[in-house]
Amino acid sequence: MQLFSSSFLFCVGMVTGAGVEGWSIKEVALWLREQGFSEYVEVLCTKHRVDGAALLCLTEHDLRSPPLQLPRLGDIKRLALALRGLQRQHTHLHTPLSDFGSNGVFLSHTSGSKRCLWNGSIDKNHPQYNGIGMAVWEEHCHGYTNGKCKKDYGYLDPEGWKTALSSVYVMLVFGITSFVMVLVHERVPDMRTYPPLPDIFLDSVPRIPWAFAMAEACALVLCYILLLILLLHKHRSILFRRFCSLTGTVFLLRCVTMFVTSLSVPGHHLQCSGKMYGDIWAKLLRALEIWSGFGMSLTGVHTCGDYMFSGHTVVLTMLNFFVTEYTPRNWHILHTLAWVLNLFGIFFILAAHEHYSIDVFIAFYITTRLFLYYHTLANTRAYQHSRRARIWFPMFSFFECNINGPIPNEYCWPFSRPAFMKTLIG
Template sequence: MIPPSVRRWTPKHVAKWLKDEGFCDYVDLLCHKHRLDGSSLLALSEYDLRSPPLELKVLGDIKRLMASIRKLQKQNLDTLEELGLPFDGHSPTGSGDWLCNGEAARACDGSDTAPVGEEYQKYTNGKYKQQTRRLDPECWKTVLSSVYVVFVFGFTSFVMVIVHERVPDMATYPPLPDIFLDSVPRIPWAFAMAEACGVILCIIWLMVLLLHKHRSILLRRMCSLMGTVFMLRCITMFVTSLSVPGQHLQCSGKMYGDTWAKLRRAVAIWSGFGMTLTGVHTCGDYMFSGHTVVITLLNFFVTEYTPRSWHFIHTLSWVLNLFGIFFILAAHEHYSIDVFIAFYITTRLFLYYHTLANTRAYQQSRRARIWFPMFSFFECNVNGPVPNEYCWPFSRPAVLKFVIG
């Protein structure tokens, strides 16, 4: 008879495994008294064996039992991932730490001395908290991601000039039927309001980025996602030219003669961030909406990298995002499908990126490394979710340090 997977083990299966491994003395304690099943067996740590309610007393038995459990964990990595317990060869939490009530352990034995060779943070009461993992900022990767997004923005600006040259003649190709645009009258000042929503979201995000302890990782992710979405936008707006969505738009093709004129126009668009508030007006770059991409991505980064208790910031971020989308449509600057596709692609890429990064599933997936080589390169040393920790980015002046003490 083929034994079930470890996750489906009952206390009877665990008892049989303990007997096979030579731990008959602990069958009654673990299986009968504490009803240990397969999932809880995989989640066991050395701290669980030493502390109440188990409190094993024989050090040799503890070490040998943990060696057998780690071997079992290594044979069932998929089950550990499903249980949310990544494994790195030391413990099911992936860090080798002892855990107290689900949080990173302090010196649980009450000692005030941090063990040698580990990174600890000292509390004001003299206790120590072990750092579960170290998130290397890898600033050089952040610089590369910044170069990547700047290049993509420049390339996007040049493609916008090309598609402006190919914009369909308004007399021959009138605006396409659109349920929203046909139902809602145009608001002339709406597009400026949409860009104002984006500016406010950008200010909020810059404040979060400035104060976040892991700002380098956050900026790298922002640049990576922003560059990738805008590269996709280059493709979609280049392959198909939609007609102008409103008669109020004064668009005409063949405005720029030679290549140098196109490059100068691309630089003007790039330096003005493609915003009408900076005097940039473009036509033909409809599928899909770049303004929707920016405000949606800013909203998702603000809500992802701020604590869940910051309800006001999260509500404000979503209100700005939704109002920004509404104002884009109310200004009749884009078709409804432009905005919908932009929102869908941006949110899916954001969620897919963070799901892979937080679970580190790409490390076991060769397909993910092939299809997303840049993602694998940027995230290879980020172990799991980035905690929302904040610190003041600037050092205090020497005089102020002396006064404070």
């Protein structure tokens, strides 16, 4: 009889569009009486005004501790067990929603939508905070005939002006990098005085003359793959903005590291010596040549002194991580190909003796850490609205302020159909 009554209450709630969290205080009191806890209706409902939403958030700790502090251990255990049974009967627990942290749980209703209740500490400045101590996030699920569902993450504003700004940022950073490469070439250590430093890999592997061109070829293949993904991805503007932001930031850091310390040339095949370009205009002209050729030997650009850390490794790794992050998880062949190109590209850089091993290792580590830190913060919004984020990650706070959680990997044709095609199709 009790099970029938509580099931009846839940069905009524579903018909009216509200689940257990939509129960009124009177409905909670009725449920307590049905479960044999009539003596606690006064303290829970009358005194503390526990409604359906508050009932779902109650834990055994709440029952033990003030202000409730129920007097009998047996009642505490039985009521906690009844609460867990109610949650199992009327809700389906899912993994924590990354947008709200480890304390959020999904409550799945028969209507096909999922609601996340925040149980624990909450940022009241969060845009989804509803003012009553509970954050609610709606995720609608549209059914297919095969029983699967397609998640509707809501509208994501592409904010094209921010993407354009990020493009200007990365191109400006590339220009600064090119100018710094000119400066470090002027003061590259003389090979007769400063021979190549000892390096375990370079000393063990003979130089392969064509290897550096192969490393750049691997980068080009990854670049074409990412361009195709950007072309077909529904949220291409956000992806490209993130790519420009991250790549520009890593290369800006590279400007600092290669300017403050000049390493000796890693191989005797590199006929490098300090080269003076003359006045500032000559330096700018040389920087323009490097910038227009993207710093690649395939375009005829050859530089010296820009060793710590490897820019080619940065590009290979960044392209690989964007390809694997913004494609479905079951695209194993593409992900394997991206990693093979990344690792083979790194091997070819070392086999060509164009960089020290430490250059490549530091480049890979910095690029992967920055990528993972950025996306962890963007997906969880952990520091999105905090002062610390605005101080230490101003660009992240600016570019990601309107992104609510992970970007879904959805694809669409980027071009609209011509008018005559629309007419023919009807």
